[in-house]
Amino acid sequence: MAAPLPTPGVGPSPAEPAGACTSCALAPSTARLARLGLAPGRHDHVVALAGNPNTGKSTVFNALTGLRQHVGNWAGKTVARAEGGFSFGGAGYRIVDLPGTYSLLSTSTDEDVARDVLLFGRPDVVVVVVDATRLERNLPLVLQIRQITGRVVVALNLVDEARRHGITVDTRHLTRELGVPVVATAARRNEGLPELLAAIAQVATADDPPKPLRLTHHDPALEKAVADLAAQVEARFPGVPNSRWVALRLLEGDAGIEEAVRNGTLGDLATPREAA
Structure with missing residues (x-):
């Protein structure tokens, strides 16, 4: 039992x-x-x-x-x-x-x-x-x-x-x-x-939780592409969490993330209106 x-x-x-x-x-x-x-x-x-x-x-x-x-x-x-x-x-x-x-x-x-x-x-x-x-x-x-x-x-x-x-x-x-x-x-x-x-x-309640897991890429060209794209994501959508993850999804051809970037909903989701 x-x-x-x-x-x-x-x-x-x-x-x-x-x-x-x-x-x-x-x-x-x-x-x-x-x-x-x-x-x-x-x-x-x-x-x-x-x-x-x-x-x-x-x-x-x-x-x-x-x-x-x-x-x-x-x-x-x-x-x-x-x-x-x-x-x-x-x-x-x-x-x-x-x-x-x-x-x-x-x-x-x-x-x-x-x-x-x-x-x-x-x-x-x-x-x-x-x-x-x-x-x-x-x-x-x-x-x-x-x-x-x-x-x-x-x-x-x-x-x-x-x-x-x-x-x-x-x-x-x-x-x-x-x-x-x-x-x-x-x-x-x-x-x-x-x-x-x-x-x-x-x-x-942790004040200092573990950081998100960062995958390391041994190809310098790929790493530069991720960093450059992440910077563009941050510039266009200030406040978006984990821009590096978004950049990786874009490079992998994630259709949902692509559409969210294209129509601007990525920014809406990243900075929602606070409830009263």
Whole structure:
């Protein structure tokens, strides 16, 4: 029998925050995400939940939020959006469940939504759920997200299934290699969820989080092209986060980023109006 989850507690609901959050200012990350379609609400921190399909991501979401959930669509999209709330350590958290996706390249609407939230919404924490039995298949998405932000926690889920197949993952070594916390979980059994909550809180309140992962290119011509294009992106769209990542996507022919540059929406997403 699964052990009861001991800590998230009754947190602020998506519509009516509770406790200390009722009078706090709307978090900047919430204001930015509201432009992308997040339901309004006041919380201390915003958490985005990302991962490949079939990693148990929805199980993690349900375990953290319980019945405190809201379902809708992303602004201008037919893609479903689920968000909820929980509290931990006296702070209120809003968590949004991103569409399951294998990458952040613009080849589908789901990937567009996930990319826009991570790059432009700038959540306080990104929890990437990976399948411990298929880690090599899930790591590319982790590395792509690490190129955008260092505020990442990796939930190594389905460790119970991994054990059943004789698979062991060294979470300490993986933490060192990725530069972000890696927490072993079996969400359907509530295993590792208290440790996951602690890791989320640690990253959310970190004054000096890890920097985004920077890929080094050994070709000087390529490196110069990336730097030059990144400078042009910054000049045209002041305030855009991680212009280097945008430049790399442009050089790779990412159709979604190309269109955002062409029609100017890259600037709209980069500097959204703050909510009152």
